Amino acid sequence: ITSYLNDIKQALIFFANAKGNKISLENLINLSNSRYLSLLSKYAQEKSFKTQERMIATWKKWSEYKRTQKIETIFEKTIYPKSKHKILPNIEFETIEKLIDTQENPETWEDYRNRALIVLLYSAGIRINEAINLSWQDINLSANWAQIRGKGNKIRYVPLLESAKTILLEYKAALNKAHPEITSDKIFISSRLKKWHACTAERFFRQLIQKHNLPKLTPHSLRHACATHLLKSGCNLRTIQSLLGHANLETTKMYIQHSTEELMDIHSKIINKSKQ
Numbered sequence: 001i002t003s004y005l006n007d008i009k010q011a012l013i014f015f016a017n018a019k020g021n022k023i024s025l026e027n028l029i030n031l032s033n034s035r036y037l038s039l040l041s042k043y044a045q046e047k048s049f050k051t052q053e054r055m056i057a058t059w060k061k062w063s064e065y066k067r068t069q070k071i072e073t074i075f076e077k078t079i080y081p082k083s084k085h086k087i088l089p090n091i092e093f094e095t096i097e098k099l100i101d102t103q104e105n106p107e108t109w110e111d112y113r114n115r116a117l118i119v120l121l122y123s124a125g126i127r128i129n130e131a132i133n134l135s136w137q138d139i140n141l142s143a144n145w146a147q148i149r150g151k152g153n154k155i156r157y158v159p160l161l162e163s164a165k166t167i168l169l170e171y172k173a174a175l176n177k178a179h180p181e182i183t184s185d186k187i188f189i190s191s192r193l194k195k196w197h198a199c200t201a202e203r204f205f206r207q208l209i210q211k212h213n214l215p216k217l218t219p220h221s222l223r224h225a226c227a228t229h230l231l232k233s234g235c236n237l238r239t240i241q242s243l244l245g246h247a248n249l250e251t252t253k254m255y256i257q258h259s260t261e262e263l264m265d266i267h268s269k270i271i272n273k274s275k276q
Contacts, residue, residue, distance in 0.1 A: 007058040014039050029066075033074050091225040095215055096122055102212050109178040110191060112171035114204060116164075117188055121219055123164045124148075125226035125243050128198045128219035135185045136172070141165060150245040158243055227252070 016023040018035060036059075043052045063076035100122075103115035120131055130148050138147040144160045160168075168187070175182065179193060188196040202219060209217055227240050241252040 003054060004058045004061075007055045008062070011039055011055070011059070014042065029071060029073055031074055033078060036074055036078060091215075091217070091221060091228065093225075093229060095217070096222070096225055096229075098212070098214060099208075099217060102208060102214075106170075106174070109171070109174040112167075112174040113188060113196075114208075116167050116171040117201060117219075118222070119164050119167050121222040122226050123161045124158045125223050125230075125240075126158065127223060128201055131219075132186075132188055132196055132198050132201065134187045136187055137185060139168065139187070141169070148245065154245065154247075156242065156245045 012023050015027065015031065015035065018038070019027065040052065040055070043055050047055075059075040063073045066073055067076075100115070100118055103111060103118060106112045106115055117131060120126065121128065124146060126148055127150070130150055133149060134146065138149075139160065140146070141160075144162070144165060145157050146160050148156050148158055150156055175189075182189075182193055184193060184195070186195050188201070190196045190200065198219075205217065205219055208214075223244070227244060230240055230243075231237070237249060237252050241249050244252065246252045
């Protein structure tokens with residue numbers, strides 16, 4: 001929400017500067033297409049492609065809202081260039097192993113928490129916010145599944161691997177031993193025994209990667225790695241779509257790229273060998 005509001009604020013400043021005074025609702029409704037494209041051009045020079053896409057999405061949503069009030073704007077009429085295909089990092093399984101190995105000998109309950117987070121993010125393919133919002137009551141230890149509340153408050157169920165369950169239980173035991181007075185039902189909590197925030201967890205990842213000189217990884221990278229490794233192991237796209245909670249199969253298809261590259265590489269080697 002903060003990012004969307006910032007997009008609107010930056011755009012209003014841009015439009016106001018171009019006009020030479022404060023921007024009004026009437027100015028926005030009657031805004032010329034060229035002025036809007038100038039804004040997007042400025043963003044293209046200064047921001048990442050993802051930020052540019054968010055700016056477009058922000059104003060499209062605003063246009064949809066104004067349409068409910070019978071007001072049309074140029075923001076939804078503008079024809080945009082096709083989005084670039086997102087190139088996902090090809091994360092090797094050995095890299096994930098090295099990351100998990102950094103937490104092999106936990107000493108404090110925070111160490112147990114960190115290990116549990118890493119294993120859960122990778123094994124279940126969930127988003128960092130989905131993990132942070134998990135409560136112990138969302139985990140069914142006897143049936144080996146976890147209830148995940150995803151985007152748009154949509155509920156899905158993901159399998160809980162035996163190894164992940166063991167690590168979660170070890171973390172819970174370490175936490176209860178260190179703080180038997182704890183009342184929070186949240187699984188991942190901060191050192192102050194309050195809900196852990198995603199930004200703090202991401203900072204932990206950055207520090208961990210830097211400390212052990214590992215390839216660049218983020219909590220979301222583990223989700224990508226989970227999907228890619230499942231696909232390479234023969235899992236079908238529909239199952240991966242269900243696991244990740246993608247509303248559209250097209251979103252899941254982006255994980256095909258590395259599998260295709262590997263197959264092409266293997267095929268090329270076979271063909272070249274047969275020619276020798």
